[in-house]
Amino acid sequence: MNDEAIRKQNTFGRDFLTWLCYKTDEHAGKMELPSGENFFLWIDGKIVMEDDRAAPPNSVSYTGDDFTNQDIKLAVRSGKKAREARLRIEHGENTWTFTLRGDRMELSGLKIDMPKAADKDEQFFGRIMCIESLNILLDGLYTEFLMDVHSEQWKEKGFRQFQKWLKAA
Amino acid sequence: MGLYTGSASYVRYRLIDDPPERVKEFALEKLKEFSFREIEAGTLNEKSAGWVSAENMASTFFDDLHFSKEPYFAFSLRIDVRRVPGLAMKAAMLREEIKYKKNSGLEVLRKKDRDLLKEQVRQELVKRSLPAPTLFDVCWNTVTNSILFFSTSAAANEEFVGWFFRAFGLKLGRLLPYDLAGVAAEKHSGLEIHFPSVSFTNE
Numbered sequence: 001m002n003d004e005a006i007r008k009q010n011t012f013g014r015d016f017l018t019w020l021c022y023k024t025d026e027h028a029g030k031m032e033l034p035s036g037e038n039f040f041l042w043i044d045g046k047i048v049m050e051d052d053r054a055a056p057p058n059s060v061s062y063t064g065d066d067f068t069n070q071d072i073k074l075a076v077r078s079g080k081k082a083r084e085a086r087l088r089i090e091h092g093e094n095t096w097t098f099t100l101r102g103d104r105m106e107l108s109g110l111k112i113d114m115p116k117a118a119d120k121d122e123q124f125f126g127r128i129m130c131i132e133s134l135n136i137l138l139d140g141l142y143t144e145f146l147m148d149v150h151s152e153q154w155k156e157k158g159f160r161q162f163q164k165w166l167k168a169a
Numbered sequence: 170m171g172l173y174t175g176s177a178s179y180v181r182y183r184l185i186d187d188p189p190e191r192v193k194e195f196a197l198e199k200l201k202e203f204s205f206r207e208i209e210a211g212t213l214n215e216k217s218a219g220w221v222s223a224e225n226m227a228s229t230f231f232d233d234l235h236f237s238k239e240p241y242f243a244f245s246l247r248i249d250v251r252r253v254p255g256l257a258m259k260a261a262m263l264r265e266e267i268k269y270k271k272n273s274g275l276e277v278l279r280k281k282d283r284d285l286l287k288e289q290v291r292q293e294l295v296k297r298s299l300p301a302p303t304l305f306d307v308c309w310n311t312v313t314n315s316i317l318f319f320s321t322s323a324a325a326n327e328e329f330v331g332w333f334f335r336a337f338g339l340k341l342g343r344l345l346p347y348d349l350a351g352v353a354a355e356k357h358s359g360l361e362i363h364f365p366s367v368s369f370t371n372e
Binding site: 010011012013015016018019076077079081101102103104105106107108109110111112120121123124125127128131132135139142143146147149150154162166 | 171172173176177178179180181223224238241243308310317321343344345346347349350352353354356357359360361362363367369370
């Protein structure tokens with residue numbers, strides 16, 4: 001596989017979303033970054049799990065309030081990874097809800113709740129700050145994910161802990 | 170849309186090429202040069218693309234620095250396309266075929282004549298159809314040289330990358346998970362990225 005194929009076809013984005021499902025369940029939504037940032041993250045009523053090793057890909061979609069972490073675990077056990085998920089992040093006074101698509105790290109349907117701005121500039125800076133803050137949090141989480149699953153400790157410890165979570169009722 | 174109102178959907182890019190030092194003046198010149206121009210009624214132009222103000226899609230005059238909001242540049246890509254609905258094309262073609270057969274006395278049209286007639290009908294309909302505008306916000310952070318394009322549509326992103334290069338002469342790279350991993354590895358010397366991707370099961 002050449003560099004461009006690796007760039008476009010790797011599953012880092014799906015691995016990241018799957019890892020987020022694990023972390024948020026393990027810590028009851030509470031996330032902490034090495035920078036000291038604390039916030040809450042949940043899967044917000046929608047997730048698509050897919051195993052793309054088969055043709056056509058084998059996928060399952062959960063929406064609404066009727067699915068649990070056990071459904072996600074069952075999908076992971078059968079070889080699926082999270083392709084996209086609707087996430088909710090609460091950080092201080094900010095709340096973001098949006099859909100993250102793992103394959104291309106696309107973010108859609110981001111709701112930005114802001115008080116009515118006095119002018120266009122206030123509106124612009126309020127919204128772009130909100131977006132930039134979210135990108136910083138997501139980048140921090142992504143780095144955490146890489147540090148975790150691409151470390152030597154993952155093989156020795158992390159993977160076993162993940163399996164324990166996967167098997168837990 | 171999304172930068173000023175409504176819910177936001179966006180794709181992250183970074184500048185691969187370095188912009189000129191006097192980036193504000195450079196951007197003003199290029200935004201003006203590649204600003205949006207309306208498709209004139211009665212012409213055969215089917216598409217027009219260009220930059221407009223992010224605050225007002227009808228404002229195509231970049232004669233001041235209203236797009237500059239330190240350290241950001243905010244503007245929009247407007248693409249107007251004239252499309253002839255398939256059914257309208259079919260109806261007009263049937264009507265013209267009847268007329269052509271009556272005038273020429275022919276019962277069956279030759280393929281060459283039919284193709285010529287079809288193109289004439291299409292051009293007539295294009296001239297009469299109204300352009301449908303689409304608008305995509307762009308936000309360029311001039312400190313980090315990262316750019317947000319407010320659409321996740323593959324076609325719109327392709328148009329944007331091409332138009333951005335045409336206007337500014339600067340290449341954009343989309344930040345895919347692989348690229349974000351590279352950015353993280355640059356910041357954290359202890360981070361080594363392994364391939365292939367992670368397996369979460371014992372397979």
